[in-house]
Amino acid sequence: MKFRVFKAASMICFGLLAGSTAEAQQVASLGASTSPPVGFVQFCRDYFSAEDCGNREYPRTSIQLTEANWKTIVKINAEVNREITPITDMDHWGVPEHWDYPTDSKGDCEEYVLEKRKRLIKAGFPLQTLLITVVRDQKGDGHAVLTIKTDRGDFVLDNQAGKILAWKETGYRFVKRQSDENPVRWVSLGGIDTSGVVASSR
Numbered sequence: 001m002k003f004r005v006f007k008a009a010s011m012i013c014f015g016l017l018a019g020s021t022a023e024a025q026q027v028a029s030l031g032a033s034t035s036p037p038v039g040f041v042q043f044c045r046d047y048f049s050a051e052d053c054g055n056r057e058y059p060r061t062s063i064q065l066t067e068a069n070w071k072t073i074v075k076i077n078a079e080v081n082r083e084i085t086p087i088t089d090m091d092h093w094g095v096p097e098h099w100d101y102p103t104d105s106k107g108d109c110e111e112y113v114l115e116k117r118k119r120l121i122k123a124g125f126p127l128q129t130l131l132i133t134v135v136r137d138q139k140g141d142g143h144a145v146l147t148i149k150t151d152r153g154d155f156v157l158d159n160q161a162g163k164i165l166a167w168k169e170t171g172y173r174f175v176k177r178q179s180d181e182n183p184v185r186w187v188s189l190g191g192i193d194t195s196g197v198v199a200s201s202r
Contacts (some may be wrong), residue, residue: 025153025168031188034176037134037144039110043099044184051127052114055184058128065150069125073148076119077157077164080112086159109144112159116146133177135170138195145170147177171195 044053063069087106089098101118102111110132117130129149137143137160146157147167154167167174174189 025166026149031190033179034186034188036184036186037097037099037176039097039099040132040186042097043110043114047100051121053184055182057182058126058180060180061126061129062149062151063125063129065152069150072123073120073155073157074164076116076123080116080119081159084112084115084159109159113144113146113157116157120148127183128180131178131180133189134175135172136175136191138171143172145172149180168194 047053050056083105084102085106086108089095089108092098092106092108093100099110099114100107102115107115113132117127117132120130121127125148131147131149133145133147133156135143135145143160148155148157156165156167156170156172158165158170161170171194173195174192176186176188179185179187
């Protein structure tokens, strides 16, 4: 799967607080187990830790979306989007697909997701509420985002967007994501297409 990288200017987030009081709802139609992305398999092989790739069960839960929690989510999302310079895996690593932490402050969508997830876990958010998610964007290209499960619904942290959005507001087609019970398991999202929802709300 090849992920498209946007210009650096489009990565910087402004005005992220919009949508903080909207009811996002959970991503519907969670399906059967499915295969993880090849980059995730490589990441767990090369960069294994119990936090990232531990094969253990967790209770399903969600983040209470208090004002303080929202501010932390917004801050980390904006910092990571600002700090990482976008680059394709081919230009960066010389291979079509490679997942890693952005230790050199460079990367494509997966590096943004992994760094956001790491910082949010360090800030105290449960890892089973921070789910790496594979989508197709409006042009049909593969893309990775971080879904965050809250008591107000699922929100998406995205290096291509200027603000944090409820999942239904992204215009993406949702393909698969990590299970919220075990980080090494992945579940199908059935290709839920939100492009029509976004178009009808304009």
